[in-house]
Amino acid sequence: xxxxxxxxxxxxxxxxxxxxxxxxxxxxxxxxxxxxxxxxxxxxxxxxxxxxxxxxxxxxxxxxxxxxxxxxxxxxxxxxxxxxxxxxxxxxxxxxxxxxxxxxxxxxxxxxxxxxxxxxxxxxxxxxxxxxxxxxxxxxxxxxxxxxxxxxxxxxxxxxxxxxxxxxxxxxxxxxxxxxxxxxxxxxxxxxxxxxxxxxxxxxxxxxxxxxxxxxxxxxxxxxxxxxxxxxxxxxxxxxxxxxxxxxx
Amino acid sequence: xxxxxxxxxxxxxxxxxxxxxxxxxxxxxxxxxxxxxxxxxxxxxxxxxxxxxxxxxxxxxxxxxxxxxxxxxxxxxxxxxxxxxxxxxxxxxxxxxxxxxxxxxxxxxxxxxxxxxxxxxxxxxxxxxxxxxxxxxxxxxxxxxxxxxxxxxxxxxxxxxxxxxxxxxxxxxxxxxxxxxxxxxxxxxxxxxxxxxxxxxxxxxxxxxxxxxxxxxxxxxxxxxxxxxxxxxxxxxxxxxxxxxxxxxxxxxxxxxxxxxxxxxxxxxxxxxxxxxxxxxxxxxxxxxxxxxxxxxxxxxxxxxxxxxxxxxxxxxxxxxxx
Ligand SMILES: Cc1cc2nc3c(=O)[nH]c(=O)nc-3n(C[C@H](O)[C@H](O)[C@H](O)COP(=O)(O)OP(=O)(O)OC[C@H]3O[C@@H](n4cnc5c(N)ncnc54)[C@H](O)[C@@H]3O)c2cc1C
Ligand SMILES: Nc1ncnc2c1ncn2[C@@H]1O[C@H](COP(=O)(O)O)[C@@H](O)[C@H]1O
Numbered sequence: 001x002x003x004x005x006x007x008x009x010x011x012x013x014x015x016x017x018x019x020x021x022x023x024x025x026x027x028x029x030x031x032x033x034x035x036x037x038x039x040x041x042x043x044x045x046x047x048x049x050x051x052x053x054x055x056x057x058x059x060x061x062x063x064x065x066x067x068x069x070x071x072x073x074x075x076x077x078x079x080x081x082x083x084x085x086x087x088x089x090x091x092x093x094x095x096x097x098x099x100x101x102x103x104x105x106x107x108x109x110x111x112x113x114x115x116x117x118x119x120x121x122x123x124x125x126x127x128x129x130x131x132x133x134x135x136x137x138x139x140x141x142x143x144x145x146x147x148x149x150x151x152x153x154x155x156x157x158x159x160x161x162x163x164x165x166x167x168x169x170x171x172x173x174x175x176x177x178x179x180x181x182x183x184x185x186x187x188x189x190x191x192x193x194x195x196x197x198x199x200x201x202x203x204x205x206x207x208x209x210x211x212x213x214x215x216x217x218x219x220x221x222x223x224x225x226x227x228x229x230x231x232x233x234x235x236x237x238x239x240x241x242x243x244x245x246x247x248x249x
Numbered sequence: 250x251x252x253x254x255x256x257x258x259x260x261x262x263x264x265x266x267x268x269x270x271x272x273x274x275x276x277x278x279x280x281x282x283x284x285x286x287x288x289x290x291x292x293x294x295x296x297x298x299x300x301x302x303x304x305x306x307x308x309x310x311x312x313x314x315x316x317x318x319x320x321x322x323x324x325x326x327x328x329x330x331x332x333x334x335x336x337x338x339x340x341x342x343x344x345x346x347x348x349x350x351x352x353x354x355x356x357x358x359x360x361x362x363x364x365x366x367x368x369x370x371x372x373x374x375x376x377x378x379x380x381x382x383x384x385x386x387x388x389x390x391x392x393x394x395x396x397x398x399x400x401x402x403x404x405x406x407x408x409x410x411x412x413x414x415x416x417x418x419x420x421x422x423x424x425x426x427x428x429x430x431x432x433x434x435x436x437x438x439x440x441x442x443x444x445x446x447x448x449x450x451x452x453x454x455x456x457x458x459x460x461x462x463x464x465x466x467x468x469x470x471x472x473x474x475x476x477x478x479x480x481x482x483x484x485x486x487x488x489x490x491x492x493x494x495x496x497x498x499x500x501x502x503x504x505x506x507x508x509x510x511x512x513x514x515x516x517x518x519x520x521x522x523x524x525x526x527x528x529x530x531x532x533x534x535x536x537x538x539x540x541x542x543x544x545x546x547x548x549x550x551x552x553x554x555x556x557x558x559x560x561x562x563x564x565x566x567x568x569x570x571x572x
Contacts, residue, residue: 013501013520014554016384037502121501123384126366139433140322142351161347162259163441169433180495181501212363216392227544232553236565242547246531247510249477
């Protein structure tokens, strides 16, 4: 069984985002790029499964759509423990284009479980995983908080609105992962970093899938009103304000 | 032409978010000079379906089929896409919840429709179709153009007010054509949380952070939530420490919530925490450090010791309730 983890490369969430060219472009100066936190957790879980001989997982690969400048992020995934990587050499414009390109990589390879994160922390789309499943005609399960393999069947817990479900399904499928899948992201050890230098990154040219959306401009979110401070000696005033001023209780 | 809205039911009943998307779809239909049509999959009584008519829905398409008993993205996509084609849908509206997030991207590929997810207001213009959405975990808003003939939107919870726009909605039953499609998913067990207000549904959320000091101090926080018919939540370190269950953790890697009121008690307001709560209408911060970043996101704040202030808030709400 082979697992492919799709990774997106996003600004570290503590970076203060700024825009350039009349607020039409993300200003990338000074941005620290990281593997999308969900994808890091998916990768961790995939590697945990590979470590467990009983799971039957033989190989863990990662795939990414991005230009050459994203390679440090891919190398990081290799250093954490992925066996190899696929990079489609295209700037990622929207989820549709990314999913279409990833589908090509998957059709040309041999992967049983494909994992995507619930959303990337940059454009917050939540779309690539579902689109990819539809391009491939595979079943998909979203909201995965646990993933195991028992007797060649995949055992999943998915979060549903207001509860949880235990389910099983055969491969291949696309899993869309959320919190709970792994406790802490695995970090690269020195040995992994050394090994990553020689692990293969298979680069392919895009088949030029179209983007269906474009960002016209960015703006900072509407400023919130200043905080109104309530005397700590009289906290009851807060409840009065919530009732009479904000009218929310 | 039409605007189609996919309505989900919970044991045969709709929720507030269903009426939010119905209102949104009807207002969008007005902008497009067309009608809004709702799709319902599963057993929902006529009386419940009829409620959609209160929010401008002109027609309701009700689908029941044993194969659709459990949610399956592939099967549901087929049914909704077939109806969208039959009704010449120009826009499809879904809730930005688990099901909506699972269906919207599949529908997008199936219908060659561009998507904008977690939108929080009506489009700025419909021709060209321009709409805003929050990006970078709530740190910015982007204006997007959707360039395809059909479009898909998922609406963020609690972002618009439900409006009454009464229509005598006609209910039509629809028999899906699933051919030999069967679900690959075998559901072994479903656990539903009962009796408690669900975090993602709650109008009021009372959330505690490391400033609560110990898991033993949660009683007044729980009581406050209960008195306000609210749900309880926590920051990540609190759930990591096992002080509170994991389902309660909000933030970038936890649940994303957008209630009317979010009480952040002993929470510093790290960007990763705010990423999951910054769309709340009101944030109330209680923190003993006046420089805590949470106060920058809050509308009301109290600088003080949570252990002293919480019981007084409980007292105040009790008084309010008995008056
Ligand atoms: C990739 C990544 C993802 C993350 N995702 C999340 C996430 O989804 N959700 C999340 O919450 N965090 C997340 N974090 C962690 C986040 O960065 C913060 O560490 C965390 O939110 C801090 O939790 P806290 O506010 O409870 O604790 P602290 O930062 O320790 O803050 C405690 C606060 O309580 C106040 N306090 C102390 N005593 C009292 C008292 N007696 N009365 C009142 N106030 C008091 C203090 O002044 C302080 O402001 C993430 C981090 C990373 C790196
Ligand atoms: N450029 C990309 N390359 C590979 N995978 C991606 C890319 N962008 C997004 N993904 C995957 O899709 C998930 C959801 O992203 P999104 O739909 O952009 O919110 C991420 O967690 C990744 O698994």
